[in-house]
Amino acid sequence: MSLQVNNLHAGIPDREILKGLTLEVKPGEVHAIMGPNGSGKSTLSKVLCGHEDYAVTSGEVLLDGQDLLAMDIAQRSRAGLFLAFQYPHEIPGVSNANFIRAALKARQPEGEDIDAVAFYKQLYARMDQLEMDRSFTGRSVNEGFSGGEKKRNEILQMMMLEPKYSILDETDSGLDIDALKVVARGVNAMRSDSHGILVITHYQRLLDYIQPDIVHVLMDGRIVMTGGRDLALELEAKGYDWVKEDDRALAA
Amino acid sequence: MIATPDITDIRADNVGDFTFPERNLYDSGFGLNEKTVDYICDVKSDPEWIRDFRKKALATFNSKPMPTHWATKDLENIHFDQFRYYLSGGTKPKKSWDDVPEDVKRTFDRLGIPEQERKFLAGVEAQYDSEAAYSNIKKVVEEQGVIFANSTEALHKYPEIFRPWFGKVIPTGDNKFSALNSAVFSGGSFIYVPKGVKVKHPLQAYFRINSEQFGQFERTLIIADEGAELMYMEGCTAPKFDTATLHSAVVELVAMKGAKIQYVTVQNWSSNVFNLVTKRGVAHEEAEIRWIDCNIGSRLTMKYPGVVMKGRKARGEVISIALANTGQHQDTGAKMIHAADETTSNVISKSISIGEGRSTYRGLVHIPKHLKGCKNNTECDALLINSRSRTDTYPAISVRGNQHATQHEASVSQVSADQIFYLMQRGLSEGEAMSLSVNGFINDLAKEFPMEYSVELKRLIDLEMEGSVG
Numbered sequence: 001m002s003l004q005v006n007n008l009h010a011g012i013p014d015r016e017i018l019k020g021l022t023l024e025v026k027p028g029e030v031h032a033i034m035g036p037n038g039s040g041k042s043t044l045s046k047v048l049c050g051h052e053d054y055a056v057t058s059g060e061v062l063l064d065g066q067d068l069l070a071m072d073i074a075q076r077s078r079a080g081l082f083l084a085f086q087y088p089h090e091i092p093g094v095s096n097a098n099f100i101r102a103a104l105k106a107r108q109p110e111g112e113d114i115d116a117v118a119f120y121k122q123l124y125a126r127m128d129q130l131e132m133d134r135s136f137t138g139r140s141v142n143e144g145f146s147g148g149e150k151k152r153n154e155i156l157q158m159m160m161l162e163p164k165y166s167i168l169d170e171t172d173s174g175l176d177i178d179a180l181k182v183v184a185r186g187v188n189a190m191r192s193d194s195h196g197i198l199v200i201t202h203y204q205r206l207l208d209y210i211q212p213d214i215v216h217v218l219m220d221g222r223i224v225m226t227g228g229r230d231l232a233l234e235l236e237a238k239g240y241d242w243v244k245e246d247d248r249a250l251a252a
Numbered sequence: 253m254i255a256t257p258d259i260t261d262i263r264a265d266n267v268g269d270f271t272f273p274e275r276n277l278y279d280s281g282f283g284l285n286e287k288t289v290d291y292i293c294d295v296k297s298d299p300e301w302i303r304d305f306r307k308k309a310l311a312t313f314n315s316k317p318m319p320t321h322w323a324t325k326d327l328e329n330i331h332f333d334q335f336r337y338y339l340s341g342g343t344k345p346k347k348s349w350d351d352v353p354e355d356v357k358r359t360f361d362r363l364g365i366p367e368q369e370r371k372f373l374a375g376v377e378a379q380y381d382s383e384a385a386y387s388n389i390k391k392v393v394e395e396q397g398v399i400f401a402n403s404t405e406a407l408h409k410y411p412e413i414f415r416p417w418f419g420k421v422i423p424t425g426d427n428k429f430s431a432l433n434s435a436v437f438s439g440g441s442f443i444y445v446p447k448g449v450k451v452k453h454p455l456q457a458y459f460r461i462n463s464e465q466f467g468q469f470e471r472t473l474i475i476a477d478e479g480a481e482l483m484y485m486e487g488c489t490a491p492k493f494d495t496a497t498l499h500s501a502v503v504e505l506v507a508m509k510g511a512k513i514q515y516v517t518v519q520n521w522s523s524n525v526f527n528l529v530t531k532r533g534v535a536h537e538e539a540e541i542r543w544i545d546c547n548i549g550s551r552l553t554m555k556y557p558g559v560v561m562k563g564r565k566a567r568g569e570v571i572s573i574a575l576a577n578t579g580q581h582q583d584t585g586a587k588m589i590h591a592a593d594e595t596t597s598n599v600i601s602k603s604i605s606i607g608e609g610r611s612t613y614r615g616l617v618h619i620p621k622h623l624k625g626c627k628n629n630t631e632c633d634a635l636l637i638n639s640r641s642r643t644d645t646y647p648a649i650s651v652r653g654n655q656h657a658t659q660h661e662a663s664v665s666q667v668s669a670d671q672i673f674y675l676m677q678r679g680l681s682e683g684e685a686m687s688l689s690v691n692g693f694i695n696d697l698a699k700e701f702p703m704e705y706s707v708e709l710k711r712l713i714d715l716e717m718e719g720s721v722g
Contacts, residue, residue, distance in 0.1 A: 049677050052669075073676040082677075089674040093692030102688060103678035140692070157678065 002026045003165040008059035010047045017043040019221035025196040032199045035218035036240040041200045045169040049083050080164030084154035091141035099141045100160050126159040130186045148179030155186040165196045172206035184209030204236035280338035292338050309424045309434030316428040335467040337436045399444040403471045406442030421504035430530040433469045433502040440470030445480035454483040467498040476511035485516040497525045505533030514542045520549040527553040537563030546573045547582045558587030561595035572601040576609030585614035594625040601632040602694050605641035612644045621652035634664045687717045
């Protein structure tokens with residue numbers, strides 16, 4: 001049982017961006033991926049989710065043994081994969097509550113509906129945890145939300161959908177320290193033996209609050225170094241250039 | 253796009269697509285001439301003044317050209333000699349559901365009509381081809397002095413109220429199709445609400461075409477006396493025939509001082525219907541007329557609900573949703589004619605074009621120089637779903653004088669691929685993601701429709717969206 005990425009090569013039509021990426025996230029683990037701009041961080045999350053702008057040229061991805069790349073975007077989601085977007089989209093005219101309910105209903109067997117009372121009970125409990133005002137249920141998804149509110153909304157959706165594997169794509173970007181703490185609390189509340197989390201981040205700061213078990217360094221489309229929590233601190237102290245010179249880095 | 257699911261037959265679930273054999277007691281035959289008009293007058297025992305009115309209208313109709321210099325050339329596919337202009341099983345509408353003929357009953361049962369009546373509405377008038385088959389007005393409303401009859405009954409029983417306003421809001425010669433309607437009109441509602449009476453529940457009508465090669469020409473006249481208020485709802489369906497069907501209605505509204513009329517339409521004619529309608533209201537001092545219009549069906553709809561704001565501080569509003577799929581052209585809009593000081597008008601139009609569908613917005617706003625303090629706000633938004641979908645906008649705003657405020661906003665957009673990716677990443681299929689996005693696009697306007705209509709609206713839109721992805 002894991003989210004297993006094996007020697008993944010992927011990119012846009014003229015350019016390969018992921019050049020043989022290998023990674024395995026097991027349930028209960030929190031992995032962090034750090035890397036400089038252009039290393040392929042956001043490409044990785046989009047490719048795993050099936051964004052049509054990217055093509056996989058070789059390699060495989062298995063989610064609990066199932067061929068993830070053979071599934072379409074919605075199927076991957078229903079198989080238990082969740083992406084907390086770096087730039088969450090607005091959906092005008094669709095309320096937050098209806099959106100989350102539609103996502104839950106899409107996972108139900110044909111014809112079955114969600115119990116409204118249970119749904120709202122859970123929704124409010126999660127919103128309280130994230131310090132989100134209840135008025136957000138009626139507002140259009142992400143419309144007029146501040147950066148912090150959008151990121152909290154992503155975590156709210158994660159909490160309501162209870163995925164098996166979550167990718168948090170630069171969840172800390174654009175957040176002040178207080179918002180960061182609230183978001184981190186939400187993520188930490190979702191740590192469990194049945195949930196594997198992949199945190200993609202540029203800065204070390206987030207990892208003070210969401211402490212990873214394993215840290216990877218992504219450079220030029222490949223994971224070049226893997227270590228424990230301390231690796232993140234070392235990176236922050238020495239910068240990414242250091243990685244290229246360190247002999248722990250994988251041969252180019 | 254992502255792997256295309258099979259395009260399903262969009263109308264596979266069309267509740268309205270069924271037909272019963274014609275059992276017409278009265279049939280005017282194919283084609284339109286003075287004999288047709290005489291036939292209609294004889295069957296209805298129309299008074300002389302109506303016979304005269306109809307004949308003059310027929311002459312006007314014949315003298316006017318088809319408006320293809322500005323409207324679609326598809327109008328040339330209407331062959332007037334290939335329609336029957338009057339068909340009915342008998343002229344008197346039944347008051348008790350039990351008395352309605354079996355096939356008519358089953359038609360409306362299938363469309364959910366008597367159920368609606370029981371549940372919620374104050375009065376229902378159901379028209380089957382040329383005549384009302386069923387009409388009932390709840391006692392409460394009757395006791396308040398409200399009159400709700402069909403046009404034939406009205407001109408016989410209530411000429412003193414009917415005649416002064418009939419043909420005044422929309423004169424016969426307004427356009428070729430108002431002339432046609434004036435010549436052969438049959439059915440439609442006549443409603444009079446006395447002074448100060450506020451009708452709590454909506455009055456409702458259903459128009460159903462059962463026969464082939466047929467033209468339906470209902471004529472509605474609603475008069476709200478001073479301080480009166482009402483909401484009127486109409487729904488329309490027809491089975492799909494291979495031949496064309498023509499629906500050319502005329503709706504006239506009169507809101508006296510301080511009165512308020514809301515007129516709600518959900519049009520879901522099948523794709524062979526030419527739907528050419530003239531709708532207009534006159535709002536007197538401090539009165540308000542709101543058209544809440546949704547066009548989902550028909551091959552071609554041309555409809556520009558209008559309000560003439562004749563009294564000081566009168567208000568006019570048009571809220572319009574149109575959905576055009578392949579083979580459809582929704583040519584809709586609004587006409588706001590300011591004819592008094594401090595009048596305000598508001599037009600909000602949202603259209604969705606799917607496949608090769610075409611939607612057109614035509615908005616006329618007229619504020620003349622001598623008036624003061626008038627305001628107009630227009631917003632028209634178009635959503636294009638597929639690369640071959642089409643939309644056009646023709647605003648015609650004429651504002652003179654220097655004490656008015658006019659605002660016009662328009663947008664054309666697509667449902668962004670990023671938005672669809674976001675929704676799909678939450679587990680929604682591409683079709684579900686599109687439906688949700690499209691429903692979101694019209695959400696503000698859908699909320700203006702009475703509840704069971706907005707639920708029906710969502711269902712119809714979801715059905716239309718099913719075939720659209722890919």
